[in-house]
Amino acid sequence: MAKNEARRRALADAGLDVLAREGSRGLTHRAVDEAAAVPAGTTSNYFRSREALIAGLVDRIGERLAPSEADLAARAGAEPSPELFADYLRDIVRRLTSEREVTLALFELRLESTRRPELAAVLGAWQRAGFEADVAFNTGAGLPGGAREIALFHYAIDGLLLDRLTSPIDPGTSTDEVVDALVAGLLPRG
Numbered sequence: 001m002a003k004n005e006a007r008r009r010a011l012a013d014a015g016l017d018v019l020a021r022e023g024s025r026g027l028t029h030r031a032v033d034e035a036a037a038v039p040a041g042t043t044s045n046y047f048r049s050r051e052a053l054i055a056g057l058v059d060r061i062g063e064r065l066a067p068s069e070a071d072l073a074a075r076a077g078a079e080p081s082p083e084l085f086a087d088y089l090r091d092i093v094r095r096l097t098s099e100r101e102v103t104l105a106l107f108e109l110r111l112e113s114t115r116r117p118e119l120a121a122v123l124g125a126w127q128r129a130g131f132e133a134d135v136a137f138n139t140g141a142g143l144p145g146g147a148r149e150i151a152l153f154h155y156a157i158d159g160l161l162l163d164r165l166t167s168p169i170d171p172g173t174s175t176d177e178v179v180d181a182l183v184a185g186l187l188p189r190g
Helices: 005-022 029-036 042-046 050-065 069-076 082-098 100-113 117-140 147-165 175-186
Strands: none
Touching (some): 005 029, 005 042, 005 100, 029 050, 050 100, 050 117, 069 082, 082 175, 100 117, 147 175
């Protein structure tokens, strides 16, 4: 039977909602069926195992959090500068905070990967590919900083998002201010 890609995405979206709301222990085929309001067994028709379901969720996270072609094109013609880099980071933070459930689901998967080596392998490969794409984009766009700085920004942005999506330590400081401070502090001078 041919699989309906729109339904597959809808099931993955429902799975991300379940994961964000219930954590990894609450992520079951039945819970996804209920969240998606589909007949029992539908999720298992699209994702035969828990591993296949999680792999589908990882793929969907990538789709939902990817920058748009318009965003990339708008920055492609701009003059490389720390300000452009900050703009790019603000866009990343905007996408991650506007897709709150997706980002929380990603954090849940990252935590679960510490206990499940097979998930760590899938998630690790996905994260390395994203990191390499960020480094390539940064280099191709002539933006300041290399792989080391990109890694530092990943660490910083992860912490910022965990803070903003849970219990902020400094809710009075805007996220844009934090991003600007990170860029000023982490990019090489000159």
